[in-house]
Amino acid sequence: MTQTHLVIGATGAQGGAVAARLARDGHTVRGFSRKHGDLADPVAVRKAFEGVSRASVTLPLVFDAGLVARYVDNIIAAARHCERLVLNTGNRLPSARTSVAAFETRRDAADALLGSEIPTVVLRPPVYLENLRPADGVLAYPIPPGHRVAWLSQADLGALTAAALHRADLAGTSIDIGGRDVVTGPELASVFGADYVPLPPDEFEAWMAPVLGGAAAAAVADTYRWLSSPENAGFYDGDPTAVEALLGVELTPIRRWAAG
Numbered sequence: 001m002t003q004t005h006l007v008i009g010a011t012g013a014q015g016g017a018v019a020a021r022l023a024r025d026g027h028t029v030r031g032f033s034r035k036h037g038d039l040a041d042p043v044a045v046r047k048a049f050e051g052v053s054r055a056s057v058t059l060p061l062v063f064d065a066g067l068v069a070r071y072v073d074n075i076i077a078a079a080r081h082c083e084r085l086v087l088n089t090g091n092r093l094p095s096a097r098t099s100v101a102a103f104e105t106r107r108d109a110a111d112a113l114l115g116s117e118i119p120t121v122v123l124r125p126p127v128y129l130e131n132l133r134p135a136d137g138v139l140a141y142p143i144p145p146g147h148r149v150a151w152l153s154q155a156d157l158g159a160l161t162a163a164a165l166h167r168a169d170l171a172g173t174s175i176d177i178g179g180r181d182v183v184t185g186p187e188l189a190s191v192f193g194a195d196y197v198p199l200p201p202d203e204f205e206a207w208m209a210p211v212l213g214g215a216a217a218a219a220v221a222d223t224y225r226w227l228s229s230p231e232n233a234g235f236y237d238g239d240p241t242a243v244e245a246l247l248g249v250e251l252t253p254i255r256r257w258a259a260g
C-alpha cells in the first residue's frame with residue numbers, strides 16, 4: 001500500500017536530500033515549506049499531516065525558543081496518527097544543558113517529541129560536507145584543527161532518515177549519526193589538496209550574516225564558540241561502523257563524495 005511521507009523543510013538542503021531519497025525509494029512524498037504554510041500555523045500543519053503515515057522533520061534556521069516550541073506543539077498535535085516520525089536535530093546535542101540556543105531549542109524539540117505518543121526517532125548529525133568551500137588551496141572552517149569530525153553528506157542523511165522511518169524497533173531512540181570517515185581538519189583538507197585554516201567563530205559569523213541573516217548567523221556561530229573549547233573536542237566524533245550496522249546504510253567515504 002502506498003503511504004504518504006511528509007518532509008517538513010523539503011525545499012531546504014537537508015529536507016531536500018531526504019525527499020529525494022524517499023522518492024528514489026518509490027515512496028509518495030509530500031513536501032512542506034513556507035509555500036505550503038507556516039509551521040507556526042496549526043491549521044496549515046494539520047493539513048500537511050492529513051493522510052500521512054511517516055514524517056521527516058527538519059526545523060528551519062529559527063532559534064527563538066518560544067517560536068520553535070510553537071512549531072513543535074503544532075507538529076505534535078497534527079502527527080498523532082503517524083506511524084513514525086524522524087526528527088533531525090540539525091546538530092549533535094551536548095550531554096549537559098548549555099546556553100547555546102541552537103542546541104537547546106533542538107534538545108527541547110527532541111524531548112517533546114520523544115515524550116509524545118508519536119513513535120519518534122531522533123537523528124543527531126554532526127556537520128555536513130556540503131558546508132565546505134575549499135578555495136585557492138585553503139579549506140577554512142570554524143572547528144579547531146585537532147577535533148576529529150564524522151563529516152556527513154546530505155545524501156547519506158537522506159539514506160539514514162529513510163532507514164529510520166522504516167524501522168519499527170528504533171522508535172523512542174536518539175542516534176548520533178555521522179559519515180564514513182572521522183578526520184581532523186588537516187586530514188579533511190588533504191582530500192581537497194588544500195591546507196586547513198581554523199576560522200575564528202567571529203569571522204565565520206561576519207561571513208555568514210549576509211547569507212543567513214544576523215540572528216541565525218550569530219546562533220550558528222555560538223555552536224562553534226562552544227565547540228572551540230578543548231573539552232568539547234569529541235563532540236563531532238563518530239563510530240561509522242556502528243551507524244552502518246544500526247541503520248543498514250553504507251556510508252559514503254569523503255574521497256568518493258568529493259569526486260562527485
Ligand SMILES: NC(=O)c1ccc[n+]([C@@H]2O[C@H](COP(=O)([O-])OP(=O)(O)OC[C@H]3O[C@@H](n4cnc5c(N)ncnc54)[C@H](OP(=O)(O)O)[C@@H]3O)[C@@H](O)[C@H]2O)c1
Nearest residue numbers: 009010011012013014033034038039060061090126127128
Ligand atoms: N550541522 C550542520 O552542518 C548544519 C548545516 C546547515 C544547517 N543546519 C541546521 O539544520 C536546520 C535547517 O537548516 P537548513 O540550512 O537546512 O535550512 P534551509 O536550507 O533554509 O531549509 C529550511 C527549510 O524549512 C522551510 N522553512 C523555513 N521557515 C519555515 C516556516 N516558518 N514554516 C515552514 N517551513 C519553513 C524552508 O522552506 P522555504 O524557505 O522554501 O519556505 C526550507 O524548506 C537548522 O537547524 C540549522 O541550524 C545544520
